[in-house]
Amino acid sequence: MSNHLQNTQLIIKNCPRDVKPQRYGMRPRKKRNRERKTMKRTDITDLFPDAPKESIDKIMSMNGADVNAARAEVETLRQQLAEAEKFKESGEKLQKAQQQISQLTSELDGMKTAETIRLMREKVAGEKKVPVHLLTGETEEACAEQADQILAFANKGGYPQIRDGGETSSPPNTSTRDRFAAFMSDKI
Numbered sequence: 001m002s003n004h005l006q007n008t009q010l011i012i013k014n015c016p017r018d019v020k021p022q023r024y025g026m027r028p029r030k031k032r033n034r035e036r037k038t039m040k041r042t043d044i045t046d047l048f049p050d051a052p053k054e055s056i057d058k059i060m061s062m063n064g065a066d067v068n069a070a071r072a073e074v075e076t077l078r079q080q081l082a083e084a085e086k087f088k089e090s091g092e093k094l095q096k097a098q099q100q101i102s103q104l105t106s107e108l109d110g111m112k113t114a115e116t117i118r119l120m121r122e123k124v125a126g127e128k129k130v131p132v133h134l135l136t137g138e139t140e141e142a143c144a145e146q147a148d149q150i151l152a153f154a155n156k157g158g159y160p161q162i163r164d165g166g167e168t169s170s171p172p173n174t175s176t177r178d179r180f181a182a183f184m185s186d187k188i
Contacts, residue, residue, distance in 0.1 A: 039063045041056055041060065044056050044059055117138060120139075120140050120143065121135045121137070121143055123140075124140060124143040124144055125143075125147065128144065128147035128148070128151060129151075130147045130150045130151060134150055135147060
């Protein structure tokens, strides 16, 4: 016998009879206070000792009919509850589906907008002869303005002129050999 089992048995032995230890992971059972009360022939004979058997039979059959009607009503209500639970579950599924539809619709709208902007930028880039990736405008007018600014920057004439004179000391019609010889003669 394992130590755990022995310890449990010792605890149970030493507990008072009205207190039962709770096993690990188990809940104590709830006691039901309601007792089923059904009508019996003895109950009727106790109330009406002089009643004939036919009257008691008639009372019992009427009580049985009432009980059966109540049971049928309870069963009907249980079925209606089960159907309502099914409708509740299907309603929750429908609500989740509607949320997914609205989410997918908004994603689709965003994708359509992005595609429209992309096509508009390609159109402006083709008309103005500028690279598409340089255009960031959201409207055709904004992209056209950006394209004009890009073209104005590109057409300024290349590199800016430097104001240090930038002129050569030898005439441009002499060859490189002659200029090098002139340079070397100055140094020697």
